[in-house]
Amino acid sequence: MNEAVTETLSVVVEREIAYPPEKIWRALTQPHLIEEWLMKNDFAPVVGHRFDLRADWGGVSCEVLQIEPGKTLSYTWSAAGLDSIVTWTLTPSDTGTQLRMEQTGFRPDQQQAYYGAKAGWPRFLENLEQILARID
Template identity: 70%
Template sequence: MTNRATETRSVVVEREIAHPPEKLWRALTQPHLIEEWLMKNDFKPTVGHRFNLRGEWGGVLDCEVLAIEPNKTLSYTWNFKHDDAAYDLQSVVTFTLTPTGTGTLLRMEQTGFRPDQKQAYGGAHAGWKQFFAKLEEVLARTD
């Protein structure tokens, strides 16, 4: 009996955002702002805090804060249980904020996609680009 390969793939989306890290951090960690660009949630910026992200499509993601370094790094699990095991996802999302001369380089890496999860992988690629576009709109209209 052979073990299935446990290699996984990552989605990485990077965007230069013309706002300081502190402002971006608020949008990543304040529940009412997270809801505006990502999903409804009961997030708290505390390591070990378990929370849900609730998508407009009715899906619920089970999450737990893994690491937090204010204005620099935020990491949490992003797990989705589905009736069809092919859509089950055990992943980790990590945001990294790096100050630049004109604002912040925001890097999002979502790790944990199995090789057979091509649809979820492609969906995440497209989804994060849409989330980031919404994030920029939220940043533009908040102080």
């Protein structure tokens, strides 16, 4: 008997970042900053807004699901048969912000996408930290 429910995998990257949540939030939600650490985009911080992320290798179709300014940002991430959800959580800490990125929804047969995300997100977050160091 085949179960209809399939276990999905998640990629989680957590970083302690020495900047306040408001500053990180700007880098997560302002299109010109998103472009610098992630991809070209037409993002708007509005629930229900559909946007695309564009790179040399192709693109990602997204839709904003949840926004709690300075705290939570969640959007769909659909590319090459992958339907997933990316959720950013910002928690103030003694030294700045605990930033958590979770991408959920990888099916067991999507190993390539899963391992790509596992390798890619830490690099994106390194880029993000470099942008934060540059902006006021």
